[in-house]
Amino acid sequence: xDIADKIRYLRTQILKIDETEFAKRCGINRxxxxxxxxxxxxxxxxxxxxxxxxxxxxxxxxLFDKCELEFCFSDIDSQSFEILKDIVEKYETLxxxxxxxxxxx
Numbered sequence: 001x002d003i004a005d006k007i008r009y010l011r012t013q014i015l016k017i018d019e020t021e022f023a024k025r026c027g028i029n030r031x032x033x034x035x036x037x038x039x040x041x042x043x044x045x046x047x048x049x050x051x052x053x054x055x056x057x058x059x060x061x062x063l064f065d066k067c068e069l070e071f072c073f074s075d076i077d078s079q080s081f082e083i084l085k086d087i088v089e090k091y092e093t094l095x096x097x098x099x100x101x102x103x104x105x
Contacts (some may be wrong), residue, residue: 004039
């Protein structure tokens with residue numbers, strides 16, 4: 001995915017917001033967002049950082065092809081982090097069990 005696809009993916013699939021709301025959060029106009037998402041132009045480094053912050057992801061994810069999507073939760077307290085971590089671990093365990101059952105068929 002290139003940066004245009006990643007911006008659109010983050011806005012539509014992760015944040016699930018429309019162009020107007022995303023542009024507002026990033027301090028840009030809708031036309032600028034449209035040109036980014038359609039590959040007409042690319043955001044400057046400052047705007048890449050703003051997008052990363054608003055999407056709770058890394059700048060590296062946006063800029064580099066080989067980087068997987070990572071989420072950053074810098075404003076989350078430790079108790080909430082532990083709860084989220086437990087949920088993710090349980091989800092991964094359930095997925096592994098489901099995959100094993102499917103493969104055993």
